[in-house]
Amino acid sequence: DRPVFVEAESRRIGVLDLPDCLLQTMRAGDCVHLEANRVARIALLMEDYAHFTREPALLLEKLDQLTSLYGHKTLDEWRQLASTMNWQQLVRGLLELHYDPSYHKSTQANYAQYGQARALQLLHLDHGSLLEFAHAFLASEHLVPAERV
Numbered sequence: 304d305r306p307v308f309v310e311a312e313s314r315r316i317g318v319l320d321l322p323d324c325l326l327q328t329m330r331a332g333d334c335v336h337l338e339a340n341r342v343a344r345i346a347l348l349m350e351d352y353a354h355f356t357r358e359p360a361l362l363l364e365k366l367d368q369l370t371s372l373y374g375h376k377t378l379d380e381w382r383q384l385a386s387t388m389n390w391q392q393l394v395r396g397l398l399e400l401h402y403d404p405s406y407h408k409s410t411q412a413n414y415a416q417y418g419q420a421r422a423l424q425l426l427h428l429d430h431g432s433l434l435e436f437a438h439a440f441l442a443s444e445h446l447v448p449a450e451r452v
Contacts, residue, residue, distance in 0.1 A: 308335075311410045311417075330413050334420035335440075339428055345394045347428040359385050369401060 309329050314321055321329075339347075355362035362385055370378050377400065384393035410417050425436060 311406070311414055313409065313413075331415055334414055334416045336417075336420040336422045337425055338422055339425040341395065341398065343425070343428045344398065345391055348394050348398075349390055356388070356390050359388075373400065 311334075312321065312329070314326055349356065355365075363382060366378060366381050366385070381393055381396060384390075384396065423436075423440070426432070
């Protein structure tokens with residue numbers, strides 16, 4: 304009876320496969336494109352993936368899987384950034400060369416309504432700001448009663 308919001312995902316999330324009916328419904332739904340500045344995104348990713356900065360060997364293992372896509376030169380640069388713990392520059396490089404282009408291509412190809420997505424700017428990505436944004440968005444779309452916002 305109520306809308307459900309999901310992140311644009313592929314069929315596989317980690318080791319889990321989404322059921323076809325859920326994936327098809329997600330891909331056919333309306334889209335909202337959330338935008339945030341790169342500094343805020345880097346900070347959020349460093350927080351969400353802090354386990355990689357605590358155990359760089361795990362990160363290097365993941366990076367090695369990208370060699371065929373980006374070549375040894377790029378991977379050597381990323382490994383160097385990891386070995387010197389230059390995490391912000393590494394995350395910036397991964398966003399610019401890998402994550403953003405891959406995500407954009409996949410979203411364009413798999414989400415029918417993405418071309419009509421309303422773009423919304425997020426100024427901050429901390430928990431409180433995201434919660435405040437979500438409440439304001441839901442209220443502006445009249446998706447929840449005003450007394451619950």
